Amino acid sequence: MQNPQGLRKGAWTDEEDTLLRRFIEKYGEGKWDQVPLKAGLNRSGESCRLRWLNYLNPNIKRGEFQEDEADLIIKMHKLLGNRWSIIAGRVPGRTANDIKNYWNSHLSKKLQSSSKNTTPELQKVQVLHPQPRSVHSKTPWYWLVSSNHKQLQKQPSEEEQRDTLKHPEEQCMGIKDLISDEHDLNKKTNVTNAKLPPTNFSIRNTETLPSENTMRLDNDITWEDLLRIWDDGWMKTRRL
DNA sequence: AATTCCATCAACCGCCGTAAT
DNA sequence: TATTACGGCGGTTGATGGAAT
Numbered sequence: 001m002q003n004p005q006g007l008r009k010g011a012w013t014d015e016e017d018t019l020l021r022r023f024i025e026k027y028g029e030g031k032w033d034q035v036p037l038k039a040g041l042n043r044s045g046e047s048c049r050l051r052w053l054n055y056l057n058p059n060i061k062r063g064e065f066q067e068d069e070a071d072l073i074i075k076m077h078k079l080l081g082n083r084w085s086i087i088a089g090r091v092p093g094r095t096a097n098d099i100k101n102y103w104n105s106h107l108s109k110k111l112q113s114s115s116k117n118t119t120p121e122l123q124k125v126q127v128l129h130p131q132p133r134s135v136h137s138k139t140p141w142y143w144l145v146s147s148n149h150k151q152l153q154k155q156p157s158e159e160e161q162r163d164t165l166k167h168p169e170e171q172c173m174g175i176k177d178l179i180s181d182e183h184d185l186n187k188k189t190n191v192t193n194a195k196l197p198p199t200n201f202s203i204r205n206t207e208t209l210p211s212e213n214t215m216r217l218d219n220d221i222t223w224e225d226l227l228r229i230w231d232d233g234w235m236k237t238r239r240l
Numbered sequence: 241a242a243t244t245c246c247a248t249c250a251a252c253c254g255c256c257g258t259a260a261t
Numbered sequence: 262t263a264t265t266a267c268g269g270c271g272g273t274t275g276a277t278g279g280a281a282t
Contacts, residue, residue: 009252011276033267049268050251085270100271101249 008042012051016041020048021056054097061093065102073099074107 008016023039029052032045041048054060065073069091076087084096084103091099 011250030268044252046253046268047251053269054250082271096270097250105248 006042007036007044007047009047012055016043017051017056020051024052024056050097054095057095059093060095060098065094065106069094070102070107073103074111077103077107 012020019039019041020035023035027038032049035041035045035048036043039048043051072091073087076090080086082100084100088094088096088099
């Protein structure tokens with residue numbers, strides 16, 4: 001099959017895989033629009049990128065999802081919604097596409113059947129918004145988590161404010177801040193041990209000034225605690 | 241054995257944000 | 262500042278294979 005530009009579409013052949021693999025091994029990833037020409041492939045750059053990222057990359061983990069992986073995906077999906085690429089960033093070896101497919105074919109059904117036994121109040125979707133991306137913004141960076149009218153906001157520390165001019169990607173790593181121990185990340189399952197930075201993380205009423213009515217979290221907090229706080233609904237806030 | 245149904249997952253499509261010009 | 266090109270993302274499609282009839 002070909003598209004109007006005469007480029008091949010559909011399933012990749014072994015020969016095409018070999019050409020792409022050799023090219024990436026020699027020249028590395030990136031400049032995807034130039035890859036087809038240089039690698040001798042009659043494909044779009046986007047098709048090459050997807051084939052590498054979702055299939056050929058040797059770091060991809062094959063086989064069934066383990067229970068701890070599923071557990072992590074469910075927890076992160078509750079926090080982030082369908083932010084598959086961010087979720088994939090916390091599940092080693094799994095691609096966003098893998099996780100999305102796994103969610104749609106397994107987990108969503110599993111949760112649908114189990115949700116019949118839970119209260120509707122706990123089924124609200126929470127979305128994590130990175131805000132803002134601009135390095136010129138007055139507030140350097142923070143995460144905003146909203147669940148209907150509830151919000152959780154991460155204040156930048158002094159050190160983070162000094163680092164404001166870092167690459168924007170580095171400014172938007174909020175979920176990583178929730179999992180502070182690299183050892184836990186490697187074990188994948190221990191998200192329940194996740195800590196919030198004790199001094200610069202606050203939950204507050206955003207209708208007040210930042211310095212007022214701010215509740216400091218000086219102790220470790222579990223995902224369950226975090227979700228309970230949002231579900232309890234004791235914060236009344238507005239979107240910024 | 242043939243056909244239909246269903247689940248899975250690789251790949252495509254359209255959109256959006258960012259960088260380059 | 263406006264336009265264009267590119268890369269990345271999430272939603273969706275469609276090919277495939279196994280199970281059910």
